[in-house]
Amino acid sequence: MAAGVLDAPVEVLLERGTIPSAEVLAELVPQLIATHHARGYTDASLRTLVAAAYRAPRRFVSVWIPEYHVAVSELPWVRAVERWHRHEPAVAARATLTWLAETSLRAFPGTGLPTRLVYELSRLAGRAELPTPILLEPFADDFGGAASPRLLDAARNAAELLRGTLYERYHDIDYAAVRDMADTDGREGFTRLCAERAGRPLLVPQPDHWRARPALTADPAVIEQARILTTFNLATLVRDVGLAPEPGWAALARGAFTAATGPAATAKRSARAWRQLLFHLSLCDADERTLVLAWIDVEAARLPARAAARIALPLARLRLAA
Known part of the structure; x- marks a missing residue:
C-alpha cells in the first residue's frame, strides 16, 4: 500500500493529503526532479533509466546529501544521452525549477519555500543559467555578518x-x-x-x-x-x-490567510503565513486585491477569539496599508 502511494503523481499525493506540509514535499524533491526531468526523453526505456539513475543514491544514504544530483547530472553517460531530451539542458532545468516552485506555492501558499527545496532550486537555477542566483542561508559571507x-x-x-x-x-x-x-x-x-x-x-x-x-x-x-x-x-x-502559480495570486492570498488563522497556526507559523499573504496580495491586480480584502474581512469576523486576537494588529496594519 505504501509503495503504491509513493508511486502516485505528486498532484495526487497532495490532493489526498499524503504530503501534509511543504517540508515533507521538500523531502521528495530528489524523486520529483528525477521524474520531471526524465519526462523530457522521447524514448520510454531511456526515461526509466535516467529516472532510476537520479533515484539510485537515495537507496544507499540515510541522510540528505544534496550534492548527489549534481554528480549524477555530470556522469558521462547521462550527459551523452541529453541529445535525446526534448529540451536543451538549461531549458529543461528551468522548466523543472518552475514546476517545483509553483507546485510548492500552490499546495502550501502560507508556508514559503523550505530550505531543502531552496537548495535544490539553487542547483537547478545554476543549470538554468538564471541571471540572479537563488538566495541561500547563511545570508552573510564572513564572520562579521556583512550581507552576501x-x-x-x-x-x-x-x-x-x-x-x-x-x-x-x-x-x-x-x-x-x-x-x-x-x-x-x-x-x-x-x-x-x-x-x-x-x-x-x-x-x-x-x-x-x-x-x-x-x-x-x-x-x-x-x-x-x-x-x-x-x-x-x-x-x-x-x-x-516568470513564476505564476495556478490558480492565481488571489487564490494563494486566500490560502495564506487560512494558514495564518487556522487551528494549526502557532505564532511563528501565523507570522510566516502573513508574510506570504502580503506578497501574494501585492501581485494581485486592483480588482482582485479588493475582492480578497473584502473576503478577509468576512472571514476575520468568523474567527474564534484566540485567532482573532492573534491577527488583530496585523489585520489593522493591512487595512491601513491597503
Missing part, C-alpha cells in the same frame, strides 16, 4: 518588483533606498538596515574591544528582516523565471 552579494541581488529583485506596493507600505520599506544599496554594493548598509529594523545594535561590547555583531548569521530577528526585505527568493522567481 546574493542577498543584495535578491534585495534588488524585491525592490524592482514590489516598489510602490502594499508589501512595501505594510512593512514600511523604502525600496528605492534598498535598490540603491544593491546597485552600489552597499553590503554594510544593508546589514545595518536589517539590524535597525530588528531593533538590534550592530556593535556589541567585548571585554577588551568592540566588534561587529554577526547579525545575519546569529540573530534570528535580523535574519527575519533580511527575509522580509528580499522575500527570500519569491521576487527572484517571479522576475527571472
